[in-house]
Amino acid sequence: MGIITGKAIPRRTFLRGVGAAAIGLPFLDAMSPAFAFRAAPPVRLAFLYVPNGIDMKNWNIEQEGAFSAAFPRVMKPLEAFRDDMIQIGNLTHNSGRALLDGAGDHGRCSGSYLTGIQVKKTTVDIKASISCDQIIANKIGDQTRFASLELGMDDSRQAGDCDSGYSCAYTNNLAWRSETQPLPPILDPRALFERLFGTGVVLSPEEAARQARYRRSILDFVIGDTKKLQTSLGPTDKRKLDEYLSSIREVERQLEKAEKENQAVNPGMDKPYGVPPDFAEHFKLMTDMMLIAFQADMTRVVTFMMTREGTSRSYREIGIADGHHPCTHHQGKPDLMEKVTQINEYHTRQLAGFLERLKSTKEGDSNLLDNSMIVYGAGLSDGNRHLHEDLPTLLIGRGGNHFKPGRRVIFRKETPMCNFHLTLMDRMGVPTEHFGDASGPLEAASLT
């Protein structure tokens, strides 16, 4: 390969090595023929889901239209991205409401979040519907190595009662391949790493530890291909490739560190082997790999359940020993309300770090964030009262120069969340006439 040959490197080039190691490449200038029309980078979609609702008083920006005032507390960590996001108001998931099924708002809200339907109240014969991310994955997934990725950080149990008669399959999954088949999230960063770059085989903790003693970087395995490719690249592409490979190496280092820490903290733990004990570190690892997957066009569709719906996880990292879920049922008690706000704020701080990394990842003339649609939100608004209307929703990124961010857009009350899903599916090149209880896509003029 020469520097300028007029012949482009295929977009789906892999650096291959011994074994099954294969590393996809980021978007390089050399992937477009010289002086030819440069293809637009693909649009990516990720849903980042947080449980138990959000402190809406500290979430909603009061003023409609262009952001002008300072962000409220929970949004504050995202100030640096005010020109990159749309805060959407009044989206509703009617399917999450009781609708005669009694208690179980947590089970319903996550079950319906991307499926758009009222899930069956059961712990046995689960029934939801194909989720919108999977509708997209089914249509465009053949263009990437993975049709979609399902990530999580908390709990991937698929059986048992997780909320008043609702199966854990509803609270612990966002993505559903069919009405009876949820797609459990990958929780363990090591497992995700292996999925992205390796054989896909998840090792037992013992085997993983044994191998780790002799572990070399995956980059070592593909060094031959890397060198060959480097000779055919111009200086800009070379730098891009170096940065990209360094980011993979950095993920490896983080993984090794997490694995060492886990061994030190609790050698007999039943926690997945590569899961860092610290929430922020875990989040960073998962999102670093999500970023790499997007950057190398390994997938364009990701669902990420930051923690399972209804979780009672504590946040000792920020001094909160109480469980998240109990805190949200604060009944107006200021100390508990404050803890909820702090947890919500902690989550948006992590999100900000991810957004920063997306934004600083150049892609063609733009950046990865511009070419993405990062949807951050929850299946409940007020977790204390279990409200399913005005769901907290951020659309971050421009979806490939499509959306016009930097503002708050409020739709009419009871606007189905599924209308938003239709809009996203359309932008992903999968126009869909009907989905869940949608009454039609969101009014385009409001977002673009």
Place this chain on the structure above:
Amino acid sequence: MQARGRGTAPPPLGIALEGDLARRIDVALAVAMLNGFATKSEARSIAFSISRPSLKTAQIADVLAGFYAGRPLGGSAMIGMPEGEPAGDDTPFLNTLLAIKGADGTPQYTSNIRRPLDTADDCVLIRNVLLAQNDGNASIVLAGPATGMVRLLELYGSRPQISVKVKQLVVAAGSFPAGAAEPSIKSDVAAARKLFAEWPTPLVAVGSEVGTALPYPGSSIEKDFAWATAPHPVVDAYRAFKPMPYDAPAAALAAVLYAVHPGDDYFKLSEPGTISVLDDGRTQFTAGAEGKHRYLIVDPAQKDRVIKLYTDMVSAAPAPRGGRGRGAMPEAEE
């Protein structure tokens, strides 16, 4: 779909009301009447929508709904309103009502509905609340143009839900068995035609002749609301609608009464048949055993009984509210 409510007895019938509040005072009276039935646990008001896009109408609807929901004046209810730009649809009565000042010189009736965004799409709202009702335990009363009901029909997947959830649709519009074109029909002939042709449940029409024969007595406004120690929005709406004294044609009240008590012989019922809509907006009833439509016929022997019930129900004080309250959510059966 099955009835899945807890407990043994189903809750009272849920009524979703959609009406042309800006042009028909009987719609405001119908809101009050539903409250009266609610105080007796004979019905539940599950949704209230207005028939045309109009911000001021939505504000008045909010004031009425808020009043009966026990919220202080100026609250905000979930009001349904059709899609479309509110333009030129404000009637003088709305301005008069909103211009009434309290003792302190500030507007007596205010609403938190300040923009169309503060309302819900009427068809989505009604669809959503219907899903929260036991099968067959809801009826819809329409006292205005059929535009919104037709949009409800056209919502993807809604027809089977309507068939299961809705006991009947009672339409306070048209004239029967034949008569002059009635304004609610005339304002959207195409929608009315589609509604009568395609609505999947039993449908009972209440013509303008019923409303005229059984009006709401203006004298009730003067004497039956003495209990109200604070401003009463229905009383003030009635006064603002037309110079007093007058008796208001009240087809919407007959429609609510029939929806709540279909078997209580307040009215006679036509034989089954089919209602069609002519190009000029006139309605025509054709008898036929297979037809899904009927229309109400005034029973002169019941006139006093009906009017007495009207005034008792419309002038009832707001039903006491219990429970923890769930904001502006549509009312479910739980």
